[in-house]
Amino acid sequence: MLNISPDDWAAIVLTIKLASTVTAILIVLSTPLAWWLVQTQSWFKAPVIAVVAMPVILPPTVLGFYFLVLLSPTGWLGSVLMTLNVPSLLFSFTGLVVTSVIYSLPFVVQPIYLAMKGIPQATLEVAATVGAGPVDRFFSIVLPLSRPGIIAAAVLGFIHTVGEFGVVLMIGGNIPQQTKVLSIQIYDHVEALNYGAAHVLSGSLVLFSFVVLLVLYSVLWRRINPSTVE
Numbered sequence: 001m002l003n004i005s006p007d008d009w010a011a012i013v014l015t016i017k018l019a020s021t022v023t024a025i026l027i028v029l030s031t032p033l034a035w036w037l038v039q040t041q042s043w044f045k046a047p048v049i050a051v052v053a054m055p056v057i058l059p060p061t062v063l064g065f066y067f068l069v070l071l072s073p074t075g076w077l078g079s080v081l082m083t084l085n086v087p088s089l090l091f092s093f094t095g096l097v098v099t100s101v102i103y104s105l106p107f108v109v110q111p112i113y114l115a116m117k118g119i120p121q122a123t124l125e126v127a128a129t130v131g132a133g134p135v136d137r138f139f140s141i142v143l144p145l146s147r148p149g150i151i152a153a154a155v156l157g158f159i160h161t162v163g164e165f166g167v168v169l170m171i172g173g174n175i176p177q178q179t180k181v182l183s184i185q186i187y188d189h190v191e192a193l194n195y196g197a198a199h200v201l202s203g204s205l206v207l208f209s210f211v212v213l214l215v216l217y218s219v220l221w222r223r224i225n226p227s228t229v230e
Contacts, residue, residue, distance in 0.1 A: 008201060010177050011185035018093070018181060019161040022100045026108040026157045027150065029101070034112040035142060055103045064170025067099050071171070091173045096181070099171045100161050108157040115149020116142060155216045159209055 004012075033052075037045060055063060071078045071089050081088065089095030119142060127137050143150075165183040172179030174188070182201060189198035 003197070004200060005197070007176065007180075008185060008197065011180055011182045011201075014093075014177065014180065015162055015182040018096055018100060019158045021097050022104060022161045023108075023154050023158045025097070025101050026104060027154055030105065030108040030112055030153065031143070031146075031150065034109050034116055035138065037109075037113055038116045052109055053106050056106050060103065060164070060166025061170065063103060064099070064167040067102075067167065068170050071095065090171060091175060091179060093172075093178055096168055096172045096179055099167050100164060103164065103167045104157050104160045107160045108153040111149045111153040111156060112146060113149075115146040115152075119145050151219075152216060155212060159212060162205070163209075 037049065068090070069075050071081075073079060073082060073088070078088065078090075087094075089098055123141060123145075124137055127141055132140065163183060164181070165187070168179065168181055169184060169187075172181070172184075174180055174184055180188075182205065186198050186201050186205075189195070189201065
């Protein structure tokens, strides 16, 4: 029987809460952003793509460090928040949400972008000829046809947020029931040489990730290749 302590459960619950919140925000933000990237011919497209993709290349500790500098009382954003009497985002759940949204953004935008990019332009043109406006085409054609990509984006965003370490450690620290997520809890177990507890949490996370990805790709494969399903 798995031996999971109350502190471990608290970290698990907080991690699920963080990942769910971040995923919901990312889907809302990434869907129109991905559609804009598909449609636009602006020169501004390349810089936007580069900024969105940067978290894929940069080490999490680099992002975490600059978030820390930016949000500190001496940072320009932190000082603005202090002037407006807004609570500091450092070492808070809200700060984890904000930084996690930025860190996981490319993992959500890309699947949605690829799904929307694959929509035949002729389909949209036919809809336009029968009087469907841009907003109508987006909700009645683009979103339904992009559903597999949106589902994939939601799953990838959730799993990626669950596995965050460097960014959440730099911004959130190690506050039980506030910022101490699963990855930090595992790190604490390893640091305390409590390898048994670390094995339980790490193994559970590996199994969870494998099962979720297996189900996701199985469902997507069936949708993309319905002829292979008997």
